[in-house]
Every structure is written in structure tokens, then in C-alpha cells.
Amino acid sequence: MLVFALKRFVVGILVMLAVSTITFTLTNVAADPARTIAGEGASAADVEAIREAYGFDRPIIVRYGEWLGGALRADLGDSYRQRRPVVDVVMERLPVTMSLGGLAFAIAILAAIPLGIIAGLRPNSWIDRASLTFALIGQAMPTFWFALLGIVVFSVTLKWLPVSGSSSLSHFVLPAVVLAYYATPTLMRLTRAGMIEVMQSDYIRTAKAKGLRTGKIVLKHALRNAILPLVSVAAVQFGFMLGGSVVVETIFAMRGVGYLAWESITYSDLPVVQAIVLTIAAIYVVLTLAADIMNAWLDPRLRSN
Incomplete structure (x- = not known):
């Protein structure tokens, strides 16, 4: 198990290195950082001085090496717009996004697993079709x-939930549901x-032949194997909720990382974009x-991969 975890950890480090390289290169090639700092009305001399x-003016590979070294020390430079450390800017907004993503993920799991179990136990029934x-x-x-539909119905018409903001739990309900x-x-x-698939397996038929209750068969025997693919996809979906919250946070004016990303892109605040x-x-x-x-713990056969 330890060897399996170490292999996955090394792969994760390589992925992070690739992401950092691509991000730094694209953000520095897509826009001139000097002109971004100087502003649109700056003269050529001012831009060159900056x-x-x-x-x-140094080679991009040298600047990337310095930026990567700073990232390893949790130093990602200063925001062009706010004139303070990027790490502080991102850390201020991260709790809002993590809270929103965590609540949304909990709602998705609590809704998806029971619906999936019921539909899987009664395929082609009205419950399955619904x-x-x-x-x-x-x-x-x-x-x-x-x-927008949720805002019109629950905020404007019914006035049950606030339209925007992130100062209380009620502000998170509608964005989390979305x-x-x-x-x-x-x-x-x-x-x-x-x-x-699992309910058609031989060991499930054997369990039924022994007279075990349906609830015990489903919860103790079937569900553990049925959720193996779900674990990996759920992790990706949770990451999507955090990274894909730009639209939701912008619509509901929630001051999280997603809204910060929109602001930083709008104002060409490249260090903040890179950090996000x-x-x-x-x-x-x-x-x-x-x-x-977790999958390796649930299914020991995966540890040999």
C-alpha cells in the first residue's frame, strides 16, 4: 500500500510541475507583464523601464525558475492590482470557495447515491426512468x-434566499444547489x-440464496463494490466544483477564488491568475x-497496478 501511494504521489508532483510550466508560459506569452503593470496610457519608455x-527582459526560462523557486517557498510574488502578496490575496478568498464547494459536494452525494441505489435496484421502473x-x-x-432561474424564483419572487453575497449560511444555499x-x-x-452490475454478480445471488435481508445485501456486500468508480469521479467532481465556481460565484457576487479569478483576468493581474x-x-x-x-483500500487488486 505504501509503494502504491508513493507512486501516485510522484505522478502528482509531475502533474503539478507540468501545470506550473504551462501556466507560467501561457500567461507570460499571452500578455506583456510590463505593459500590464504600466497601464494602457503608459509611454514606451515607461514600459521599458518597468x-x-x-x-x-530576461529569458523566460530564468524567470520561470525564479517563480518556481518562490512557489516552493509559498512566495508567488505580488499582485499587480492590489500591490500585496499573491498568497495573501488568494488565501483570503479560499475559505468562501471551499465552503461553497464542500456544501455543494455534500448535497450532490446525499442526492446521487440514494437515487442511484434505488434506480439500480429497480431498473426500467418508473423510479429509474424519473x-x-x-x-x-x-x-x-x-x-x-x-x-438565474433560482434567483428569479427563490430570491426575487419568493424572497426565501438572498440574491448575492457570502456573509451567512443562507447566502450559500442557492449557489451550492446550483x-x-x-x-x-x-x-x-x-x-x-x-x-x-453488482446485483447480477454470483456472490449476490449466493447471499440471496442464504436468505440474507435485502438491506444487508445492498449496504454490506453490493454498495462497497458498486461505488468503486464513484470514488474517483466524485474526487474529480469536487475539484470541478472548486475550479468551476467562477460562473456561480460571479453571478451570486460571492467573494471567493472563482470571483477573484474573474477579477484578475479582467484586470490582467497575471500573478494572481497563476496562483489560482x-x-x-x-x-x-x-x-x-x-x-x-481509497480505491486501493476498497479493492486490494488495484494495489498491483
Whole structure:
């Protein structure tokens, strides 16, 4: 198990290195950092002075090496817009995004697994068809449209929930439901497919022949094997909720990392953009590593890979 975890850890480090390289290269090639700092009305002499002062005239590989060394020390430079350390800027917004993503993930899991189990135990029934219809609508509906619809119904018309902000728990309910509804169909369909496959297995038929109760068969024997694919996908979906919260946080004006990303892109605050991409990538790697280890614990056969 330790060797398996170490192999996955090395792969995660390589992924992070690749992400950091691509992110730094694209952000420095897509825009001139010196002109971004100087502003649109700056003269060529001012831009050149800033380029020399910040070292932007040096080869990109040298600047990348310095930036990577700083990243290893949790020093990602200063924000062009806010004139303070990027790490502080991102860490201020991260709790909002983590809270939103965590609540959305909990809602998705609590909705998807029971629906998937029920649909998998009764394939082709009205419950199964209703669940698949729910999944189809969730995957086809644009996130921004569902968010705006929720605001119109629950905030403007019924006045049950606030329109925007992130100062209380009530501000998180509607955005979390919007994020969760996009992830729920995928998790539900995986659970359903896993249950249908597992319930047709020989060991399940043997358990039924022994007279075990259906609830015990499902919870103790079937569910453990049925959720193996779900673990990996759930980790990716949670990462998507954190990284893909830009639209939701912008619509609901929640001051999280997603909204910060939109602001930083709008104002060409490249160090903050780089830090956000690196942070989300690190979260993805950690979640994937945790999912691989959990899958290996649930299914020892995976440890030989």
C-alpha cells in the first residue's frame, strides 16, 4: 500500500510541475507583464523601464525558475492590482470557495447515491426512468441559466434566499444547489450502473440464496463494490466544483477564488491568475491521490497496478 501511494504521489508532483510550466508560459506569452503593470496610457519608455525593473527582459526560462523557486517557498510574488502578496490575496478568498464547494459536494452525494441505489435496484421502473430524466435535465441545463432561474424564483419572487453575497449560511444555499445539480446526474448514473452490475454478480445471488435481508445485501456486500468508480469521479467532481465556481460565484457576487479569478483576468493581474490555477491544480492532485488510495483500500487488486 505504501509503494502504491508513493507512486501516485510522484505522478502528482509531475502533474503539478507540468501545470506550473504551462501556466507560467501561457500567461507570460499571452500578455506583456510590463505593459500590464504600466497601464494602457503608459509611454514606451515607461514600459521599458518597468520591464528592466521587474526583470521581464530576461529569458523566460530564468524567470520561470525564479517563480518556481518562490512557489516552493509559498512566495508567488505580488499582485499587480492590489500591490500585496499573491498568497495573501488568494488565501483570503479560499475559505468562501471551499465552503461553497464542500456544501455543494455534500448535497450532490446525499442526492446521487440514494437515487442511484434505488434506480439500480429497480431498473426500467418508473423510479429509474424519473431518475434518468432528472440526470438528463441536469446535464443539459446550463449552469448560468439555472442560477438565474433560482434567483428569479427563490430570491426575487419568493424572497426565501438572498440574491448575492457570502456573509451567512443562507447566502450559500442557492449557489451550492446550483453547483450540486450539475454534478449529481453523473454521480447518480455511476451509482445506478454499478448497482445493476453488482446485483447480477454470483456472490449476490449466493447471499440471496442464504436468505440474507435485502438491506444487508445492498449496504454490506453490493454498495462497497458498486461505488468503486464513484470514488474517483466524485474526487474529480469536487475539484470541478472548486475550479468551476467562477460562473456561480460571479453571478451570486460571492467573494471567493472563482470571483477573484474573474477579477484578475479582467484586470490582467497575471500573478494572481497563476496562483489560482496552481492552487486549483494542487487541490485536484490531492483529491485524485486521496481517491486512488481509497480505491486501493476498497479493492486490494488495484494495489498491483
